[in-house]
Amino acid sequence: MSTRKKRERVELWLEVTSPSYLGEKPVGNILVYSEQEAIGRTLEILYSDITEDPSHSYTKIKLRVVEVSGGVAKTSYWGHEVSRDYLRSILRRGSSKVEPIIDATTKDGYLLRLRVTLITREKISSNKSTFIHHLLTDMMKEKVSSMKLHQLVQDMLSGKTESDIFNLAKKHARIKYAGVSKVKILQTPEVKKEEVAAAT
DSSP: OOOOOOOOOOOEEEEEEOOGGGTOOEEEEEEESSHHHHTTOEEEEEHHHHHOOGGGTTEEEEEEEEEEETTEEEEEEEEEEEOHHHHHHHOOTTOOEEOOEEEEEOTTSOEEEEEEEEEESSOOOHHHHHHHHHHHHHHHHHHHHTSOHHHHHHHHHTTHHHHHHHHHHTTTSOEEEEEEEEEEEEEOHHHHHHHHHHHO
């Protein structure tokens, strides 16, 4: 039987901050055993934790640790989602929902999957729903491809994208809610570079 003592693992608490394009504010703490172990960790917070605005509490933001320095874990945006309960509270009998799922790539190479949700004040026909579905898909593909990720994140979370969707759709229906209700990052530019390098 070995008498060698196991090396004790030292716990390390890191302060997590939001990305610079979301204010670089402290949003929580994580426990790790080494700074390297923190890289790639994800956590979910409420958008209101960043803005201190209670009206943003129905939106969850996912952050991913990309760098650790001086006991601080710096993050990047890794997606967001508007509460399903909140959306259900808006969707009433007599209204319609148009909800395209769109895959698009940002100007700096992030492949995203976006769920755009549009809720009307009254029922609309299936033909009009299909027409609006195509309008929203084309608009969002163009918007995503014209922006870098940090620009798009600011555009979506500031309400600018919501306003653009609303103004486009209101020409064809009375709108109760419009916005990007979910975003997931499917692929990063780094992964693409690795795939290209492996293929050559």
